[in-house]
Amino acid sequence: xxxxxxxxxxxxxxPVSRDQTEWEGSPSIFAEDRTIMEIRMGRVLHPNAxxxxxxxxxxxxxxxxxxxxxxxxxxxVRSRFHMMELRRDNVRHFGGRYQHWLVRGDDGAxxxxxxxxxxxxxxAPFDYVLQIWV
Numbered sequence: 001x002x003x004x005x006x007x008x009x010x011x012x013x014x015p016v017s018r019d020q021t022e023w024e025g026s027p028s029i030f031a032e033d034r035t036i037m038e039i040r041m042g043r044v045l046h047p048n049a050x051x052x053x054x055x056x057x058x059x060x061x062x063x064x065x066x067x068x069x070x071x072x073x074x075x076x077v078r079s080r081f082h083m084m085e086l087r088r089d090n091v092r093h094f095g096g097r098y099q100h101w102l103v104r105g106d107d108g109a110x111x112x113x114x115x116x117x118x119x120x121x122x123x124a125p126f127d128y129v130l131q132i133w134v
Contacts, residue, residue: 007113010112013114062081079098081096101114
């Protein structure tokens with residue numbers, strides 16, 4: 001259902017640092033279009049994905065949601081988040097800021113054109129790589 005929130009040309013982007021202004025030609029933690037997100041989801045949920053056994057769980061708290069700009073059929077929204085990830089017996093915490101560029105389609109529904117995730121702890125060492133979206 002998460003991927004279905006994205007526009008056909010939508011992008012999920014998690015830059016390495018907050019000062020990044022583009023993902024092409026720059027390292028990023030994630031920079032994925034819908035096709036790559038669907039491939040990731042298929043890989044993570046595949047029955048032979050032994051690294052994901054037992055399955056992980058996440059809990060997201062989103063707050064301080066504010067509309068920054070509205071222009072035509074596009075809306076720019078910012079918010080803060082805290083995510084907990086439970087994997088085996090370990091809990092990891094991620095926090096930061098979301099920026100969403102939403103676009104209203106011909107059907108009137110809002111879709112994500114760009115979801116930018118700026119982690120507070122993007123430079124932190126982690127035991128294992130992020131497998132899922134924050």
